[in-house]
Each structure stands twice: as C-alpha cells, then as structure tokens.
Amino acid sequence: MKVTVLGASGRAGSEIVKELARRGHQVTGVARNAARIPTGDGIAAVSGDVNDAAALPGLLKDADAAVSAIMFTDTDPETLIAGVKAAGVPRYLVVGGAGSLEAAPGLKVLDAPDFPEIYKAEASAGGRFLDRLRQEADLDWTFLSPSALFDGGTRTGQFRLGGDALLVGADGRSAISFPDYAIAMADEIEAPKHRRQRFTVGY
Numbered sequence: 001m002k003v004t005v006l007g008a009s010g011r012a013g014s015e016i017v018k019e020l021a022r023r024g025h026q027v028t029g030v031a032r033n034a035a036r037i038p039t040g041d042g043i044a045a046v047s048g049d050v051n052d053a054a055a056l057p058g059l060l061k062d063a064d065a066a067v068s069a070i071m072f073t074d075t076d077p078e079t080l081i082a083g084v085k086a087a088g089v090p091r092y093l094v095v096g097g098a099g100s101l102e103a104a105p106g107l108k109v110l111d112a113p114d115f116p117e118i119y120k121a122e123a124s125a126g127g128r129f130l131d132r133l134r135q136e137a138d139l140d141w142t143f144l145s146p147s148a149l150f151d152g153g154t155r156t157g158q159f160r161l162g163g164d165a166l167l168v169g170a171d172g173r174s175a176i177s178f179p180d181y182a183i184a185m186a187d188e189i190e191a192p193k194h195r196r197q198r199f200t201v202g203y
Contacts, residue, residue: 001065002025004027004059004066007070007095008045009031009037011152012095012146012178015182016182019185029045030047030048032049050079056080060087063089065089065092066087067094072128077132085138085139092139095181096198097122098146098166099123099126103166143197146181153175153180159176159180166200175203176203180203184201
C-alpha cells in the first residue's frame with residue numbers, strides 16, 4: 001500500500017513510518033523538517049506544512065491511506081479533513097489522545113480531578129477533533145487513542161485493544177509504547193476493523 005504519514009518526524013509518526021516500511025509498504029513521510037523523518041527502504045521524506053490548505057491535497061495525492069500524527073493544538077481538523085477529501089484518499093487514520101477516553105462510565109479522562117492542567121488544552125482539542133470526525137458522513141476514518149502513558153519503550157507486539165474506555169493493566173498502569181502503538185495502527189491500516197470508530201490500545 002501507499003501510505004502518507006503527516007507529522008512523520010514526531011515520536012508517534014516516526015514509529016508508524018518505520019513499522020509500515022518494515023512491512024513492505026511504500027511510505028511518504030511529511031514534516032516541516034524532512035531531515036528528521038526516518039530513512040530506509042520504502043520511505044520517501046517530504047517537506048510540507050499540513051496547515052497549508054492549498055498544498056495539502058498534493059501531499060496526499062495517490063495515497064491509499066493517510067495517517068495524521070500531529071499535535072491537535074497545532075492543527076485544524078477542517079483543513080486536514082478537507083485536504084484528505086480533496087486528494088481522494090480512501091482512508092484517514094488519526095493518532096488520537098487518551099483524554100477523550102472514559103476513566104469511568106460518563107467520566108472522560110480529561111475531566112478527572114487529577115488530570116494534569118498542562119495537558120488539558122491538547123486533550124480538549126483531541127476530543128473536539130474526534131467529535132468532528134463523528135459528524136462525517138462520507139469520510140472513512142479511524143481514531144486510535146493510546147493509553148494514558150504514551151512514551152518510549154520496546155516493540156513487544158503484546159497489547160490489548162479496547163473501545164471508548166481507558167485500558168488499565170493488572171499493575172494499575174495505563175500505558176503503551178510508541179513502537180507497539182505503531183503496530184496497532186499498521187494492523188488497522190492493513191485489516192480495517194474500526195471504520196468510523198475510535199478504539200484504543202494498551203497493555
């Protein structure tokens with residue numbers, strides 16, 4: 001498949017690029033600084049600004065799927081969705097956040113009393129992005145939320161998938177590594193099981 005990853009120089013985006021290339025896909029990584037995009041067989045690094053509405057369709061042209069791996073406070077959902085549609089990309093997948101998941105029935109993670117203030121703007125923007133996708137009648141989208149702790153780590157291939165509820169392990173931690181998150185994203189690209197849905201991944 002031909003997959004374009006927007007935000008390919010970031011921690012999540014770069015792991016998704018590497019995972020897709022490892023599986024033999026043709027990956028185009030897009031970032032403001034193309035020099036920071038991973039290199040390797042099957043990877044094309046392209047400089048581009050995802051907030052440039054006029055240029056975005058060209059960056060996505062001919063892709064079988066597009067992945068958005070950009071901080072929500074740095075993007076505009078209307079620009080991204082319009083760009084994907086204008087380019088005729090069949091599938092659009094978004095690296096989501098944990099803040100919009102449910103910590104308990106009816107209680108979002110970001111609304112919990114102990115949710116760090118420093119992350120509220122990003123978490124709130126992610127929730128609005130998901131709400132916007134849920135209004136889409138035509139776009140084939142998927143929103144993959146990580147667990148609460150989304151950080152470095154190893155590629156184990158051992159994880160669980162969930163729906164709208166935060167996943168918490170037997171040790172009381174809610175976590176997923178960037179490499180294992182990338183596996184879940186690549187799996188969804190290759191064999192879609194969550195069309196027009198949000199799902200989550202964690203240990």
